[in-house]
Amino acid sequence: MGLTKNGGMKSIKIILIDDQNIVIKAIREFLKKEKEIQIVAETNNFTEAMEKIRELGPDLVVSDVSMPDTDGFATARLILEKHTQVKVLLLSSLHQDAYLNRARDLGVSGYILKDDITDQLVEAIHLIHEGKKYFKGIITP
Template sequence: MVTVLLADDHNVVRNGLKLLLENEEDINVIGEASNGKEAIEKIKELQPDIVLLDVRMPVLDGIETLSELSKNSAKTRSLVLSMYAQEDYVLQSARSGASGYILKDASKDELITAIRTIHAGNKYFSGSVSNIIVEGYLHNLQSQKIFQNSHQLTKAEKNVLNLVVQGLSNAEIANKLNISVRTVETHRFKIMKKMGVNKSKDMIQKAHKEGWTQA
């Protein structure tokens, strides 16, 4: 049995989704939420397998809710159900931990397929959305390639920069890469020199600006 929580600020949408899902023997809607904050609270309380999440909601929007869920709920997977196919919504949802993204004009069959696919541990992004994901991924690869070539970073420097951008301290980076703190400091100094900056915050800002998106 797949347990589902519906999170959408429109009551008529939630009612419509319940009607679509209630006849499926393997799917059970166990709760509803009208905003992101309520969704997080209900997920903690009910521990559903999947939350159907609108990308635009009050209090916390869908992207903010996804980010919170990625920190606090390993069990519940997220399927974004949205009216919007804009690139920024799709890519932000994927980066924030969504397991799937489909549009609200999707058929009942596609919605059921998406729920079952995600419950099985896989990803589900509908056709047009998949194209956006692929194009965004290729763009990021190209941006990162340009960044790396322009600054001529070594493999070790790329590894360190990746962790610096993620917010890790020198000690945490040293522990993760199994090197000394002094070595991390040396790499950081060389990276900043190659990038033409004098402060760590400037290095991070420049990395983001120039397309460093390695996860």
């Protein structure tokens, strides 16, 4: 992780995208205690997400796979094409290898199940910020 000019740790700027406000609220509350992670924007739709990414230049976008105005895979693809410096972590409530494989094929930096957010989200954010990939906790039914 990088350092600021005064020697402190540089914060990891993230944007949350999920159509369920309760999920965004839960993630916000969960990450509140993580001083080095800064949520710079939250949105529940694709159009606003792209505007926020362009305006704020986050390090990481954490996005739901299932969105009403587009799917998270299409969003991830567009983010990776238009904002090459931004990394993408996809969240899903679906325990399907096909989704995991599609995420990997797109080149996203991570994919975790919503059931595992409290166990894996912080670790995933840190590892992705360090340039690693995070694809843990996927169990085929």
